[in-house]
Amino acid sequence: MKLAYYPGCSLHSSAVEYDISTRKVCETLGIELAEIKDWVCCGSSPAHQKDELMSIALPAKNIALVREMGDLKEICAPCASCYSRLKVAKQKLADDNLRKDVETIIGSKCPDDIEVLHMLDVITDRLGLEAIKEKVVRSLDGMKIACYYGCLMTRPPKVTGKTNFENPTQMESLIEALGAEALDWNMKTFCCGAAFALTKTEVVLELTRKILADAAAVGADAIAVGCPLCHANLDGRQTQINRKFGTNFHIPVFYFTELMGLALGIRAGELGIFKHITETEDFLKERAFK
Amino acid sequence: MKVSKQQKNVTLDPGFAGEIQRRSGENVFMCYQCRKCASGCPSRMFMDSTPTELMRYAQLGMADEAMKKNTIWYCLSCQTCSARCPADIDIAHVVDTMRIIVQERKIKAQSNKLPLFNRLWMTMIKFMGRAYEPGIVVSLNLLSGKPAKDIGLGMKMIRKGKLKLWPSFKKPFAMIKMFAGARRLKK
Structure with a gap:
């Protein structure tokens, strides 16, 4: 299976471990990722809040770049925000007037036969869980994981096409295929405040606190995420939350690709797990992971 | 109520x-x-x-x-x-x-940094093609008068190799042209 790969800005910087683990896992599973050559930012949340036309043109530019790479039919985006923007653009370009404007801006045709997939879709839908189960060499037996989806992996359903957007179970089925226990909890699609991480940090601290508190209440050993912004907030803000609210959270937050990597027998260091802000060393040592 | x-x-x-x-x-x-x-x-x-x-x-x-x-x-x-x-x-x-x-319309927004953040982000990708996280953080903190905000977290991220310290420039000319094209179309 060969897919066009759109890492997005975060995966080249603050979420570099998501990029590393995604590539490692795909290599092990025989999925070939071809990074889109000279991809540009999808515009993320600033674009749709400031300039509607550019918020469609930027993802369209990237979709157009895929066509230059040959006959690839699918783009895989691990970042939930990039995934959402690419999907929205693809949907909006069904409007012929808008398509004409956008193609004038980007200076080339934008193909309409390229599908956008989140990394999780690639794993559970394209590859299938049976194929993963076969390759698990080190079961995550005994780990209690709270799967956190955040906003844009499932919402809005008109864009993502997900039917169970209030209570998704896609990541849970993957986590269980790896041998771990996926917990039932309330906050799996509650917003962490992502877009306000830099501008209104107090909002992020409050919302993230609620998520961490619920994960702790159901007895989660760790949280699994599939979005670099969710990870930055849940993983990076725990110290600040503990200081502000007098709590004592210390919950490791993993990308689902990192947990997959561990189950597939890849060493934690090679997956970039030690780059997390909330320490994972003790967690891994207790469970005898290398 | x-x-x-x-x-x-x-x-x-x-x-x-x-x-x-x-x-x-x-x-x-x-x-x-x-x-x-x-x-x-x-x-x-x-x-x-x-x-x-x-x-x-x-x-x-x-x-x-x-x-x-x-x-x-x-x-x-x-x-x-x-x-x-x-x-x-x-x-x-x-x-x-x-x-x-x-x-x-440049209506004064109620005490917040979001319009500034949006402007910085869009300007950045216009000239660089991709978002440059340290640049965004530093310029936002300086322009909003809180230069030391999140400095501890930032240092920790640098130590862990989680921040890309040098910006990359991707298709700057094409990007500037795209922004100009969008502006023209809107008029």
Whole structure:
């Protein structure tokens, strides 16, 4: 299976471990990722809040770049925000007037036969869980994981096409295929405040606190995420939350690709797990992971 | 329950709902005030008025009420309201449209850094093609007068190799051309 790969800005910087683990896992599973050559930012949340036309043109530019790479039919985006923007653009370009404007801006045709997939879709839908189960060499037996989806992996359903957007179970089925226990909890699609991480940090601290508190209440050993912004907030803000609210959270937050990597027998260091802000060393040592 | 004093002079803009529809395609008159958006909004506790009230302001043409309160600037674009709206209004898109109008008309936004953040981000990708995180953080902190914000976290991220310290330049000429093209089309 060969897919066009759109890492997005975060995966080249603050979420570099998501990029590393995604590539490692795909290599092990025989999925070939071809990074889109000279991809540009999808515009993320600033674009749709400031300039509607550019918020469609930027993802369209990237979709157009895929066509230059040959006959690839699918783009895989691990970042939930990039995934959402690419999907929205693809949907909006069904409007012929808008398509004409956008193609004038980007200076080339934008193909309409390229599908956008989140990394999780690639794993559970394209590859299938049976194929993963076969390759698990080190079961995550005994780990209690709270799967956190955040906003844009499932919402809005008109864009993502997900039917169970209030209570998704896609990541849970993957986590269980790896041998771990996926917990039932309330906050799996509650917003962490992502877009306000830099501008209104107090909002992020409050919302993230609620998520961490619920994960702790159901007895989660760790949280699994599939979005670099969710990870930055849940993983990076725990110290600040503990200081502000007098709590004592210390919950490791993993990308689902990192947990997959561990189950597939890849060493934690090679997956970039030690780059997390909330320490994972003790967690891994207790469970005898290398 | 918050009881607000009756206002005597309310300026109405009868074209407000029409402008929102023209720009976004969303018809705010479909809203029948069920409050599902307000009850599910994770950011409601920070807002001056609820998303439901915002829709009413739009219907009535109370543009000032809608755009000068902090409500639109506390929307997280989490899409919960849009996903749940029984009248199928993309409420988050309506909010985005109001934010775009505010920024275009340079209406003074209520005490927040979001318009500045948006401007910095868009300028950055216009010249660099990709977002450069350290650049965004430093310029935002300096321009909003909090130079030391999150400095501890930033240092930790640098130590862990989580920040790309040098920017990359991807297709700068093509990007500048794209932005210019979009500007021309809008005129």
